[in-house]
Amino acid sequence: MRFDLPHLPQIIRPHLATAIAAGGAIFLSLLLAAAPHTVHASSKRVQAVGAAVFHDKGCQHCHGADLTGTDRGPDLSTVGKKWHKGRIEKQIREGGNGMPAFGDVLQPDEIKSLVDYLSAKRKPAHKGIAPKAPAPSVPAKPSDDDSGD
């Protein structure tokens, strides 16, 4: 019994690539199909409240309405991947490094909903899905509003 091992990869590789590509597509569509059902309605509702708090209490002022950050605060669109809930909650309560403390400003349930909302943020909003296609950048207009100060 002799196996021609050196030939094996060449035979398998193309099939493997096809299999991975097909499997990936199937997996992705399954994931998309399953997503609405795997998210519990209650946690979804809490996250919706969190999103509202985020918009109402000024978080978006520094972190952006779409969570991608501004010059006043970092991108939070993947914060759930980087930070566990306790760490996110601590940051909201205590602030620091340019972020105000919200521990006395927000109700405990508002903080909880924010933590749930943010900890579910694990995928970049736009970036990363199509890294080769950057969003059309707004051309920097040379002052067409030259009202001076």
Ligand code: HEC
């Ligand atoms: C005045 C601007 C400002 C506001 C308002 C603000 N933040 Fe921040 N936030 C920041 C800055 C600046 C940092 C980075 C702090 C650091 O590097 O330690 C930060 C960091 C964070 C982080 C940690 C993420 C990271 O990667 O460092 C979280 C989570 C966060 N903010 C959530 C919130 C939430 C929720 C609110 C609203 C309740 C909020 N922020 C309001 C400026 C702000």
